[in-house]
Amino acid sequence: MGEPAENTPVIIGVGQVSERTNDAGYRARSPMDLAGDALAAAIADSGVDAGGQARLARSIDTIGAIRQFEISRPDASAPFGRADNPPRAIARRIGADPARAILETTGGQTGQNLLGELAGEIAAGRSEVAAIAGAEAISTVRALRAAGEARDWSEHVGGSIEDRGYGLESLFDAELLHHGATSALAHYALFENARRAERGLSPQAYRQAIGDLLAPFTRVAAANPHAAAPRARTAHELAAVTDRNRIVAEPYARMTVARDQVNQGAAVIVASAGKARALGIAESRWVHVHAVAAASEPAPMERADLARSPASIAAVEAALGRCGRSFDEVRHIDLYSCFAIPVFNLTDRFDLAPGDPRGLTLTGGLPFFGGPGNNYSTHAIAEAVARARAMPGSYALVGANGGFMSKYSAALYSTEPADWSGHDRTIDLPRQPAAVPKAAGEQDRLTVETYTIVDSPPGTEAGPRAIVLGRNAAGERIAANADLDDSETRALFEGGAPFGAPLRLSRAEDGRTIGKLGPA
Template sequence: MTSLDPRTPVVIGVGQSSERLEDPDYRRLSPVELAAAAAREALADTAADPATVTSAIDTVAGVRQFEISIPGAAAPLGLSDNYPRSVAHRIGAAPARAILEVVGGQAPQHLVNEMAATIARGDAQAALVFGSEAISTVQALAGTEDRPDFTEHVGGQLEDRGWGLEGLMSPHLASHGLTDVASQYALFDNARRARLGQSREEYAAGMGALFAPFTDIAAKNPHSAAPVRRSAGELVAVTEKNRLIAEPYPRYVVAREKVNQGAAVLVMSVATARRLGVPQDRWVFLHGHADLRERDVMERADLSRSPAAVMAVEHALEIAGITVADLATLDLYSCFPIAVSNVADGLGIAADDPRGLTLTGGLPFFGGAGNNYSMHAIAETVQRARTSPGTFGLVGANGGSLSKYSVGVYATTPTAWRPDRSAEFQAHIDAWEAPEEARRADGWATIETYTVTYGRDGTRTGVVIGRLETDDRRFVALTHEDDEEMLDLLTADEPIGRRVYVRSFGYGNRVATGEEQLNALFPRREPILRDDYEFVTVRRHGHLLEVTINRPEARNSLTPQANDELDQVFDAYFADPGLWVAILTGAGEHSFSAGNDLKYAASGEPMWVPRNGFAGLTSRRGMTKPVIAAVNGYAMGGGCEIALACHLTVADETAQFALSEVKVGLVAAAGGLVRLPRAVPRKIATEMILTGRRVTAGEALALGLVNRVVPAGTALAGARALAAEILDGSPISVRTSLQVMAETEGIADTVDAIEHPSSALDDLIVSQDAIEGMTAFAQKRRPQWKNR
């Protein structure tokens, strides 16, 4: 002890708190109060004067509750606007620094690792790390008249690190049903089952055997949310109470989030511990530590494993200078079976290892206290280390979708602080080869893994991750809600490796047992104009099509349904040989289009755009017939992107253009970031994109953003006049011109572009219109175009 660097970090206090709704002394504690109770336990656990120890705390770090872990999540009973300092105030601490950590079950161990490193550098002397959840209380009391108010307004510095959700979830995965963690983890467990060559029954028995010992430990833990012993068979037998959540998980093997629990860990330097009189028998050292992150879900080479988690454990053991065999205790994060078996498989630990794989009872039984479960695991590990001096205990903390893994190795044996090489290992992980993803998947494919989620009403939804036969690209797809044939395939025998058919739509990929079945479930719509639409109006006048966005009450902003209608209209326009020019405008006098309907987006309804993009235009290829934007008033955000996607633009004097997405925390991803710098000088485009600055009609004309400016209220008339000039020429010539311009746009060398061979030119020369045009010129008469 005497030879230790005074800055060596040491854990000197741990504490836990809990209450259950059915407890006779249930107190309706808030998350802040639960964390404060755990913090007081940690202070008392130091065996030194609590007030003196409290005064030394210069850093507090809080783990995020579920209510502040998800954008838009509700807090029915209110919450603190500075959770770490609320807890600090409760115990009388006045730290200089307060931290609110990112989302993820890795957070407790990561914070202990980070605070230990901070202390070892001399940048802090004592750090209190804590977390808590009162989900049971919130859900039980939210609708009652005498519900408590947990709202707190606390001043002071706060280092809020944000959600940290990057890479953990994407709109693309969410649009394919992967919005909950159970469905994501089920993909991994099903992939593991197939890799092991086990039947569904064999694998279910293995999950039950893995978790049955956890229930024994939970039953004896006074802080457990569900202290009930269950047999292996009981855990996996599907019953009314133990309903299926997501194949292969019944409810009993899924993390239990309805808890009222808090835990805290106090870390300080050896010098501070000595100064405060903390007895050395309370000291527990962090012998090994590591923090690694797995590749994002769709980038993983093998969906049945997470090698980054195994690497994190191995690296922590390497730093500690021990092996798996030297561990006396283990607590492996257990939100779902795969989280345990992944690490156990990688380290060669048997499911029935006599040491056990949990100290608390695990997340499904002790309780999955939001992001804070592993704080309880650390507390238990520290206490076990003290009762068996010189032994080693390991905590493995998992976050995201087997995404982030933090590890700590604890023992009372004194040791110097050893920095980890996690950054070096992370660089290696980030360099792993990743499968190429097909966001839009079409054709025959093979199932790589899958799950079926179950609603409380018995409804089933199938999710498939597969590989396309043509190029082996990976995709995710959903089943049709009425496709019993595909759902039966996923719930019987072995679907992994089976051949299926997938097709992409604007709202995502859909999968069925074959092409005919998919066609029956999703009939291809004929590109024909309808008589009426809900969100747009159409007017056909000879060879001219006029399309009006008809949502003036919403400034002609677009919902997914409005975008889909426009997509259908333009499908019909480009397919109809009798339509040669189209005009797009907005209803009313004030707005061409305000872009995306942000009120609809904020409602929580699914957001998607057609395959051909915003308004059916911004991602459309092969626009070989002209589309003219008649801009009356505002063309903001997506509205400006629509105008940019059109071949020509006529604006009235009141028109204003802006890529205003930065004003609402978004970007002009529907073509604005690409098209605007190609349409106007780059510095002007950059300014407009970065500031959202509005450009008037006159400025837009000077910049070349629009073709013509007409008097207020005459944008449509001006567009009709421009259309008439186009209609005066050969429609085949117009189409060929647009096609060759598109084909040569990316050719830098001018002569190469001129000499670019195009079949459109060959077709033009032998067309009737080409002959008619030359003949009419020779005969000094107006040509009669046939469009052939």
């Protein structure tokens, strides 16, 4: 397409930092320190000398901070304190004073969507250099608290900030929360078991399928210096239930779910081609953003199919379509892997094998590389940029998942130039429609669609809890808890195949719906 226009957005620098508590030289850095170091690494990655790096830092006019887990929900807490203005706290560590500072919403898709948004701002001439950075220090917090130590990570930075809030709307069902699905783990286990039911697999056979999917991820993590768990494992190791690999929510074994005990930071810098030239950044460092597509689902209980996410499929198809590419033409792939089902959702649709020679992760995936809160996909983008530079002309696809398979962002990156003159490379797809009504009032029966068994909420001694989603005779969806005090009901659920079973319903004193095996 010739030389890129002056206002074409190009990625000019990416950076990653990490530390493990048993590393030599471990510094117990705060999230803001890790994010600042990652942004400094991204500036250095631009390839300019020290003077050029200082000019680049001063040129950043917009900075977006990815929200830490500690500030991702109204009820979350930061035990060592927090910065009052995270984007400016990060910026001041590299000597930047941007005009605009953004604190993004919650979700694993937010970093990539923000990159697309800021690229659009550059294409429209409203920005010249923008940066995105984020970090988590969850492992350090846990280690220090376990040792009885504390730190003061509070910072008063002040200055303007565009705080976009938590962004949790349409994410939760009050009924599921009331019945014990208070975590991502419980929600994803419900979806995973719906897919297992669809395939007619036993829990152990399905765990083996998860092991087959994720074993190649461990080999990528083993070669990644930033990975939290850099050890190659076999599919059998991942699938076998042992004391160290216990069931954390049926069907998940511990090793196969996202690892949030990490200390990791990542950053990306995007600039206009004209400003990149003025800063002396060689075109060999440039990577183009070819498309960023965003899509979302209704709340979990309103979805037509609990075993898949049409929104994430639509986002990937839209990004590929805008680039005129098929999945076969993508050389580098990173599919968000907090749990297996967001990966399965796309491997099922695009007929990708676990052993695809391209691989399905660039980092090692969230269970093995690590799941640094909402910021994982910034690491994936950094890896995609590195792969694209190493193989000029190739395309990298990053799929970023948020919530409970609630929101998805798909993007393609390449050294091949992208024409932004049409301002159509960021695609915001309409929300998938609510397809299943929720039952209102007291119900007497349901037919089981899916379930999971989890530990009871903290502070209770009620034992394991079986969370159930099912339908009544009118096709309306109901959340319930299976009565595990009833021996027949317990045997049915612990046997792993309650799908399609009729449950008689009653109401507990706390308002929960309780299901017991009974006649249809």
